[in-house]
Amino acid sequence: MAFRRLSEDLGEAHWYLRMLRDSSGAAERMTQVLSNSRLATSLFERIPEAAAWFENSDDLIPMTAAELAVEFDAVISRHELVETAATSIRNIRRRETLRIAMGAVLGDLSISQVSQGLSDLTAHYLGAMLAVATDMNGSDIYSGDVADVLDFGIVAMGRFGGEELGFGSDADVMCVYKTRPGATSEEAQKVAERIISELRRLTADQVHEFELDMDLRPEGKNGPVARSIESYAAYYERWSDTWEAQALLRARPIAGSAELQTEFLELINKYRYPVKMAESAIIEIRRIKARVETERLPLGADPKRHLKLGRGSLSDVEWLVQLMQMQHGSEHPSIRTPKTLEALDAMVAENLIAEHDARVLSEAWTLASRLRSASVLWANKRLDVLPTDRKQLNGMARILEYPRGSATALEDDYLAFTRRARSVYERLFYGVSEENRYE
Numbered sequence: 012m013a014f015r016r017l018s019e020d021l022g023e024a025h026w027y028l029r030m031l032r033d034s035s036g037a038a039e040r041m042t043q044v045l046s047n048s049r050l051a052t053s054l055f056e057r058i059p060e061a062a063a064w065f066e067n068s069d070d071l072i073p074m075t076a077a078e079l080a081v082e083f084d085a086v087i088s089r090h091e092l093v094e095t096a097a098t099s100i101r102n103i104r105r106r107e108t109l110r111i112a113m114g115a116v117l118g119d120l121s122i123s124q125v126s127q128g129l130s131d132l133t134a135h136y137l138g139a140m141l142a143v144a145t146d147m148n149g150s151d152i153y154s155g156d157v158a159d160v161l162d163f164g165i166v167a168m169g170r171f172g173g174e175e176l177g178f179g180s181d182a183d184v185m186c187v188y189k190t191r192p193g194a195t196s197e198e199a200q201k202v203a204e205r206i207i208s209e210l211r212r213l214t215a216d217q218v219h220e221f222e223l224d225m226d227l228r229p230e231g232k233n234g235p236v237a238r239s240i241e242s243y244a245a246y247y248e249r250w251s252d253t254w255e256a257q258a259l260l261r262a263r264p265i266a267g268s269a270e271l272q273t274e275f276l277e278l279i280n281k282y283r284y285p286v287k288m289a290e291s292a293i294i295e296i297r298r299i300k301a302r303v304e305t306e307r308l309p310l311g312a313d314p315k316r317h318l319k320l321g322r323g324s325l326s327d328v329e330w331l332v333q334l335m336q337m338q339h340g341s342e343h344p345s346i347r348t349p350k351t352l353e354a355l356d357a358m359v360a361e362n363l364i365a366e367h368d369a370r371v372l373s374e375a376w377t378l379a380s381r382l383r384s385a386s387v388l389w390a391n392k393r394l395d396v397l398p399t400d401r402k403q404l405n406g407m408a409r410i411l412e413y414p415r416g417s418a419t420a421l422e423d424d425y426l427a428f429t430r431r432a433r434s435v436y437e438r439l440f441y442g443v444s445e446e447n448r449y450e
Contacts, residue, residue, distance in 0.1 A: 345357040404421055
């Protein structure tokens with residue numbers, strides 16, 4: 012059905028007919044994607060010309076950050092009005108998501124290429140929409156020049172900050188600004204709030220969902236959506252909780268002046284990499300993690316099958332890595348990275364964790380990440396629980412390059428990988444201390 016619709020959309024296009032006639036490999040690759048990915052199929056309905064990429068694997072390599080910057084800048088320069096520019100920017104995001112989805116389903120891209128590609132795309136999508144919202148004709152954020160009021164920045168958080176996005180991931184961010192000389196703090200705060208409201212409106216996409224999540228900001232949903240750099244400094248000095256310092260481990264500025272980004276990083280480093288982590292803070296992190304397992308796990312969910320919050324899943328690996336970063340980051344700059352696997356590798360090199368333990372954690376984290384993306388590729392919706400339905404499991408297994416009929420094999424692999432990771436996590440997370448090293 013999907014193949015027929017695509018052929019109808021392309022009609023008598025010469026290149027399409029030639030590709031089907033002369034390239035059996037392209038036809039097979041097209042069949043593989045259309046039969047295994049509802050996400051790709053839905054995007055093909057909007058971008059049928061992307062079928063030309065099936066002929067050459069190089070066309071499925073994600074655009075680099077530099078290439079994305081050039082294209083988004085070119086789009087902005089061609090348009091004079093906010094709405095037309097935003098429409099073109101949304102179209103680029105859909106097209107590039109389809110490119111990465113095709114490469115993922117066909118096995119042409121590694122998990123790191125997928126994550127980097129999606130993270131770069133999201134960062135430049137937000138940056139482009141920020142430019143449209145603040146600099147373009149038709150914007151009603153401020154009657155004058157926004158740049159005269161404030162220097163506005165966006166900080167990627169969570170998996171976005173770690174450049175670990177998968178298909179269906181939210182974009183976790185915080186917003187920071189610096190008031191310009193001559194402007195009042197009240198004026199700058201109002202403009203910042205209007206920018207965020209406009210960003211939410213412009214980035215929303217009915218065709219391919221995009222969600223801007225700001226819950227990791229100070230005070231969570233109860234806090235202001237944007238703060239000045241001075242407000243962040245005052246808050247972290249007086250009120251910051253341990254979980255907020257932990258969240259800052261994955262903070263990565265993606266928009267704003269270089270000066271603002273540097274100032275923000277210098278501000279947060281002393282909180283996320285303390286010279287000495289108090290024992291009370293370690294106990295607090297352990298207590299919060301235990302609460303997360305009991306309170307945030309959906310009612311009735313099997314803790315062995317939850318990909319994000321389950322035993323040995325993403326959260327176990329990430330919380331252990333982050334605890335060790337807070338303990339040892341001040342002394343070992345090499346482990347100061349928002350990327351989970353990169354941090355694990357650095358910890359092995361610094362003799363902070365045994366190579367075998369790091370490998371077990373990495374394998375479980377990688378498989379859980381791939382499964383979350385596979386669920387979106389297969390069903391066009393995110394499933395945070397490993398399904399029990401055999402058809403769903405088989406579909407996800409095919410995307411992960413298992414042989415046909417491998418639902419049970421995939422299930423067994425996940426349960427085995429996470430069981431081993433949980434064992435490592437329990438031993439290290441609850442026994443980790445300043446003396447915990449592997450010489």
